[in-house]
Amino acid sequence: MDLSDEILLIIFEELDNVEMLNSLMGTNTRLDRVLRHPIFTSHLTLMKSSSNGLSHPLDDIMVDRFCSQILPQIHHNIKWLNLESLSMERVLLASDYPNLFGLGLYEINYDAALRHFSGIDIERLNVSIPTNFSSSTLVELHRNVARFGDCLYLLDGRFNQLRSFYVRICIISSHLIYPSSITDNKKELVNLKCFSLISNCGTSDYDELILLLLHRISNLEKLTLYVLLDRYTSFIDGNHFQQDIINQLPRLNKFLFNIYSFINITDLLYQPTNEDIQSTFKNFNDCKISSAVDYFPKEGNSLCHIYSHPYRLKHYHHITNNFPGGLFNYVEDISLFDERPFEHEFFIRLTKVFPLLKKLRVSNEEPQNYKNCQNSNNDNRYSSIIEYPHLTDLSLTFVHEDYVEQFLLDTKACLLNNITLQVGYECLQRVTHNFTNNATRVNCAKLTCLLISQCWRYPKLCDTYFPHVKNVFG
Structure with missing residues (x-):
């Protein structure tokens, strides 16, 4: 007092x-x-x-x-x-x-x-x-909707004074629009000045749905666009933004985006490098833009990820060895995939880039090339141990056993208590030497939940090796 x-x-x-x-x-x-x-x-x-x-x-x-x-x-x-x-x-x-x-x-x-x-x-x-709710005074609306059609319903005139609209859409598909239910999906939205569209599910109807909607918002000043796109012949890049968005919206002064473009490798007109993609943003002087281009021959797929800074999302997915880096103080959930191995140094880099990392999913079936070189110098043994101060959820289901070692060996990783681990039983059994390996005992003792594929087919886990595991799910 x-x-x-x-x-x-x-x-x-x-x-x-x-x-x-x-x-x-x-x-x-x-x-x-x-x-x-x-x-x-x-x-x-x-x-x-x-x-x-x-x-x-x-x-x-x-x-x-x-x-x-x-x-x-x-x-x-x-x-x-x-x-x-x-x-x-x-x-x-x-x-x-x-x-x-x-x-x-x-x-x-x-x-x-x-x-x-x-x-x-x-x-x-x-x-x-x-969606059948209207107001003549509403100026700002935040909505989560199931379909893109629901977004169009909300913009059919029922909120005729709306200036800011923030929408998260589950499915963006032209097959789920139901045009007969929409009062007016062509009229210009002259009062709308701020529009944010976020969707975590892939869509192949970007040009037919999203672009057409953006072109109706003629006085748009601020745009946020976070989407995953299945493309046919070319990635979304700076040239596309300039031609199809910026030139069409003369009042636009702030554009934040996080775009994933997925294309079958055989359908690409040509295979641009990351430098090629970056060069298309040479006229974007108002903000920093990062990009990563990857080709996956075994999968027959390709990916281009572009995003503006600052990055405000809590998740960052589809990270590969071409990850451009930076510092992401908001991200808690990441996923990794590549057809090239993730080495120990890569994981060191991740903990520095994502200081609040809580949830990590790894998908990589390629063995590490340098796993035996890490501790060749005994003086550096402890300096190479990676600490994960916030990690509580770890998925290692579709991985080579090297990545299970990467997180369970106490010479490579220091985990929190209360970890949930998703992993294959046979892989876990090999890495722990049938639950006798002392080098993995410390980190296994920190697990509290195990999600194991078809665990009912296997003998009961060793209770003394996993003393704090309360739940095992198959």
Whole structure:
């Protein structure tokens, strides 16, 4: 209590505001005054989120306390509320919110939304409800949808003042559009200034669907485009962006992208190098752009990955030996694939590039070339051990056994406790010398969950070798 109000506010801003309000509001007059500050009470998330992405209500006692005691004291400060369906009605009826301009609604059904928000002016909405919902005042919308057609429905005029639209789409396919259900999918979207489209599933309908939609947004100023594309003859590159996007959108001043182009090698008109791809961005002077081009003869496939900086996603997939590097302070989930081996030095590089790495999937059936050279100098034995300070989920299913050694040998890797490992039983058995190898015993003792293909076919794992494994799944 000897601290000034300013210092207390700085401390409170670093903590969970909902927990702090619940714990401290009503303790004494001075703390109440600091806790009611607009900086601390403008944005409230009155729900809990689980690791699988689902939303859950707060405890009833906590919701009752907010509705009866806390919200009436801070209602005029609240500008944004994140709510879930079970407690939404109680919170909204607890007080008036004269300065509220944004709502995040989770696990809510259409009837509930229509009952509470019909006729209400809402400027910003982050909501997961069916598409038959309209507003003449909504200016910002965040949505997750199943199909590209759902995106078109939302842009058919029902939100005629919409200026910013952020959409994540599961499937982008012309076969799932259902044109008869769309009111107007050709009209220009003159009010839309900011558009973000993210999809983690591949599509071959980029030109027919995504480009045609972009060309309707004639006054677009900011574009974010993160997609995986199955292409036919050529990769997406700077020339394509210039001709088909930038030249078509004269007001565009900020363009963020993360594009994967996959093409069958035999269908390529020619095989550009990474330098060729980089040269197509010579006129993009406002941002740094990275690229990686790979050819996989055994698979008969090719890949070109291009992205702008800064990279804000939490995942980075399809990493190969041609990975351009950098520093990715947000990425927690990565996957590796190549038809050339990943050597020990490559994994050293990964831990430096991805300091927050939590989930790693490796797919590579080529043996390492230099695995026996690592510890030839005894003086450097410990300096070559790679630490993975945040890794909790490791998948080594489709790999040569060298990569199982790469992570289980204590001369190569230092793992956290509580690791989930996905691996083939026979490969695990060989690397651990039928669960007797002392060099892999330390890291195996750190495993808490094993996902083993067809483990029911094999003898029971040695309990003493995996003392902390609680679950084994086949």
